[in-house]
Amino acid sequence: MSPELEELYQEVILDHSRRPRNFGDLPDAAVRVHGDNPACGDEIHLGVKFGPDGSLQDVKFTGHGCAISQASASLMTMKVKGKSRAAAMEMLRAFHDLVTDETAEASKMLGDLGAMQGVRKFPQRVKCAMLAWRAVEQALQQSTGESTISTETEFAAS
Amino acid sequence: MHQKASDGIDWKAIREDFPILREQAHGHPLIYFDSAATSQKPRAVLDVLRNYYEHENANVHRGLHELSSRATEAYEKSRQRVASYLGAASADEIVFTRGTTESINLVAQAWGGKFLCDGDVVLLTEMEHHSNLVPWQLLAERTGAQLRFVPVCDDGTLALDRLSSLLTPEVKLFAFTHVSNSLGTINPVRKLCENARAGGTLTLVDAAQSAGHMPINVRELGCDFLAFSGHKMCGPTGIGALYGRAEILDSMPPWHGGGEMIVSVTLEKSAFKKAPHRFEAGTPNIAGAIGLAAATDYIERIGRSAIFEHDAQLARYAAERLAELPGMRVLGPTAERGALVGFVMEAAHPHDLTTFADQYGLAMRGGHHCNQPLMRRFGLPGTTRASFYFYNTKEEIDRMIEILRDAIRFFS
Numbered sequence: 001m002s003p004e005l006e007e008l009y010q011e012v013i014l015d016h017s018r019r020p021r022n023f024g025d026l027p028d029a030a031v032r033v034h035g036d037n038p039a040c041g042d043e044i045h046l047g048v049k050f051g052p053d054g055s056l057q058d059v060k061f062t063g064h065g066c067a068i069s070q071a072s073a074s075l076m077t078m079k080v081k082g083k084s085r086a087a088a089m090e091m092l093r094a095f096h097d098l099v100t101d102e103t104a105e106a107s108k109m110l111g112d113l114g115a116m117q118g119v120r121k122f123p124q125r126v127k128c129a130m131l132a133w134r135a136v137e138q139a140l141q142q143s144t145g146e147s148t149i150s151t152e153t154e155f156a157a158s
Numbered sequence: 159m160h161q162k163a164s165d166g167i168d169w170k171a172i173r174e175d176f177p178i179l180r181e182q183a184h185g186h187p188l189i190y191f192d193s194a195a196t197s198q199k200p201r202a203v204l205d206v207l208r209n210y211y212e213h214e215n216a217n218v219h220r221g222l223h224e225l226s227s228r229a230t231e232a233y234e235k236s237r238q239r240v241a242s243y244l245g246a247a248s249a250d251e252i253v254f255t256r257g258t259t260e261s262i263n264l265v266a267q268a269w270g271g272k273f274l275c276d277g278d279v280v281l282l283t284e285m286e287h288h289s290n291l292v293p294w295q296l297l298a299e300r301t302g303a304q305l306r307f308v309p310v311c312d313d314g315t316l317a318l319d320r321l322s323s324l325l326t327p328e329v330k331l332f333a334f335t336h337v338s339n340s341l342g343t344i345n346p347v348r349k350l351c352e353n354a355r356a357g358g359t360l361t362l363v364d365a366a367q368s369a370g371h372m373p374i375n376v377r378e379l380g381c382d383f384l385a386f387s388g389h390k391m392c393g394p395t396g397i398g399a400l401y402g403r404a405e406i407l408d409s410m411p412p413w414h415g416g417g418e419m420i421v422s423v424t425l426e427k428s429a430f431k432k433a434p435h436r437f438e439a440g441t442p443n444i445a446g447a448i449g450l451a452a453a454t455d456y457i458e459r460i461g462r463s464a465i466f467e468h469d470a471q472l473a474r475y476a477a478e479r480l481a482e483l484p485g486m487r488v489l490g491p492t493a494e495r496g497a498l499v500g501f502v503m504e505a506a507h508p509h510d511l512t513t514f515a516d517q518y519g520l521a522m523r524g525g526h527h528c529n530q531p532l533m534r535r536f537g538l539p540g541t542t543r544a545s546f547y548f549y550n551t552k553e554e555i556d557r558m559i560e561i562l563r564d565a566i567r568f569f570s
Contacts, residue, residue, distance in 0.1 A: 041539025066507035
């Protein structure tokens with residue numbers, strides 16, 4: 001097995017792609033975002049419910065696509081659930097750096113998400129990894145309603 | 159498959175003509191299974207390009223000096239070469255373009271812009287590459303013409319029983335692919351053209367996947383237009399051609415304006431050259447055209463029938479071997495297919511699969527292959543495609559199967 005493959009497809013990523021967590025519909029979601037990666041055909045349908053303090057009380061997703069996109073979505077939901085908006089945005093920025101910046105150290109706050117670091121060696125796969133995060137970013141921006149985002153538009157948070 | 163006595167061709171030796179096939183990728187010998195995207199180039203073509211720039215380079219049709227004469231002669235000879243390669247009646251029926259996409263856009267804009275009106279119909283098929291779909295969508299928006307589609311059956315062939323009901327008098331053009339770039343289906347071009355012609359409908363054949371892979375004679379096929387790209391048939395990128403029946407090309411207005419395509423220009427208006435030069439504004443891709451002609455020479459030396467047979471055998475063999483794998487779905491017709499196999503595997507998404515394979519030196523393509531509506535038709539987000547050319551071998555396919563077995567173990 002090549003070291004790059006081992007690094008890209010770490011066991012935690014394969015595990016989350018085979019058995020995604022927080023997978024399913026969120027019936028009382030305040031906001032729904034449909035994320036599309038047209039270059040690859042990856043899809044994420046994200047539902048977010050906010051608590052009284054504005055934090056991300058519950059986060060669930062459905063969708064299909066490559067292992068990277070699905071594992072990233074699964075890990076993302078676990079990570080941002082229960083967090084404040086500010087904390088979620090901070091994670092988004094840290095995650096973006098993790099998968100794009102050759103020199104970035106995996107921030108402690110990312111925990112398991114550090115496993116996605118291998119993506120930076122595969123520039124064509126960055127969009128797969130970012131899809132779920134683009135969706136949650138959009139969910140935070142609009143707070144209610146339904147919308148669609150695509151990885152083919154410019155990433156705004158960097 | 160190679161060194162086969164029956165065709166008398168030493169296919170292994172032919173590999174030596176392609177310097178790039180000695181490359182390594184990620185520390186493994188390169189297995190190049192992406193020729194449907196672009197083919198590799200033989201030394202014969204590379205040498206001609208170098209020779210052109212070292213001994214003939216000048217602009218065409220304008221200089222009165224020696225080099226310009228050489229360049230012009232080489233460029234126009236290339237046009238004749240392409241004409242004879244396609245069986246066209248005259249070199250005047252060959253317009254040099256950047257490739258298939260530009261050729262189709264030329265027809266959509268110059269022919270479609272003049273002859274299509276509100277209520278007219280362009281008939282396409284559900285298996286068209288975006289390059290034979292989007293230009294017509296743009297045209298339809300501009301003219302009010304409608305698009306109509308021949309459906310694709312589950313086995314990847316066209317629903318030919320629907321053809322007569324679709325080919326109504328409003329259909330002014332039927333544009334379709336010769337070989338599907340993701341299913342491998344070989345469409346019955348001659349029959350399709352015959353049916354269209356019977357109702358007075360013009361035809362355009364997208365030969366991107368066939369021009370370098372099988373014998374093609376436009377007069378035998380009976381098409382009015384045929385578009386192809388040089389880079390998929392051993393030629394350089396950025397060059398291709400449009401064949402157009404003389405009578406139709408002559409009836410079409412220019413599409414790009416500029417130098418080379420005019421007879422005389424005043425500040426108010428211009429008079430244009432005849433076809434094909436009317437459609438070649440600006441300095442053309444001279445080296446590209448000469449390289450393309452060299453590619454046709456190279457292909458003809460091997461023989462297009464032999465190439466077709468060789469590639470078809472490889473594709474059949476690949477489809478058979480792939481079917482041995484668990485959770486495998488091979489797309490496209492089983493009886494006869496072009497030089498490619500598209501497939502999906504339960505164990506892994508096409509992008510994970512191609513990333514995995516790439517680490518072992520195996521270059522395949524994963525995704526929608528510029529065929530989004532067709533993928534939707536089959537309920538797939540994308541496929542993995544292994545596409546072949548005459549420099550590929552059976553041993554490479556065996557190695558692909560090993561790598562895919564490893565991938566199944568890895569991702570399951």
